[in-house]
Amino acid sequence: MKTPALKVQIDSDGCGLHFLILEESQKPIRVDVDFSKRNKIGLKSDLLARAIGYRASQKDEGQKLRIVDATSGLCRDSFHMASLGCHVLALEENKMLYRVVSDQISRLSDECHLKIENTEAKKYFKNWLANFSAENKNVDVVYLDPMFPEKRKSAKSGKESILLKLLAPIVSSEQETELLDLALQVATKRVVVKRPLSAPSLKPTHKKYLKPNIQFEGKAVRYDVYVCSYEGLGKG
Ligand SMILES: C[S@@+](CC[C@H](N)C(=O)[O-])C[C@H]1O[C@@H](n2cnc3c(N)ncnc32)[C@H](O)[C@@H]1O
Secondary structure: OOOOOEEEEEEEEOOEEEEEEEEOOOOOEEEOOOHHHOOOOOHHHOHHHHHHOOOOOOOOHHHOOEEEEOOOOOOHHHHHHHHOOOEEEEEEOOHHHHHHHHHHHOOOOOOOOEEEEEOOHHHHHHHHHHOOOHHHOOOOEEEEOOOOOOOOOOOOOOHHHHHHHHHOOOOOHHHHHHHHHHHHHHOOOEEEEEEEOOOOOOOOOOHHHOOOOEEEEOOOEEEEEEEOOOOOOOOO
């Protein structure tokens, strides 16, 4: 059977920008990036908070985690981390995702420290490393959630994952390794990689990081944590 051709369009109303997934002769499917509708998760069951090393005691500005979410997509995870009080810089290379998400971020209160840049993450990290100085050594955690090919089409695939699949390419394992290697040079505390439960861990080049130091497993996803001990620019 032929798969119907889907297209994505940006639309707007009183709530700002949103996406429409268009399918021939079907009603458009609306996808919102409405941060106000996100549910808060209790800290005990919050695997992401544990994976990034968040502590409720990190209350002073100087103690708050500074995170770069290098593959931010719809910024669900970025917003989650910013809601904990972390300072999050989200990077997204896709222009349509950037446009809609940045419009929604501009509607958040100033208390939420979430910013987004439309950039390719490897380029951003290379530039960061080239301009490194003691003053800009301020990324505690790099968070990665690369696209992962689904083994089989799931009827349960939500509209958000359909949208991401339409907009974002699956990258090669070499590209994933290059991104992880750069992330490990930039982060001072840890790099966290979100993976489907059954997927293998990404493999960094440096033998110091042959496998994740910690893994947090949920029902469908796993967080692989690579702990960094800061030893200076281009460590190891
Ligand atoms: C699986 S989605 C991330 C979903 C995200 N964690 C969320 O909460 O919505 C991966 C996203 O990363 C983006 N991406 C992948 N590689 C990238 C790169 N090298 N630089 C910037 N963005 C990238 C893709 O365009 C896609 O939107």
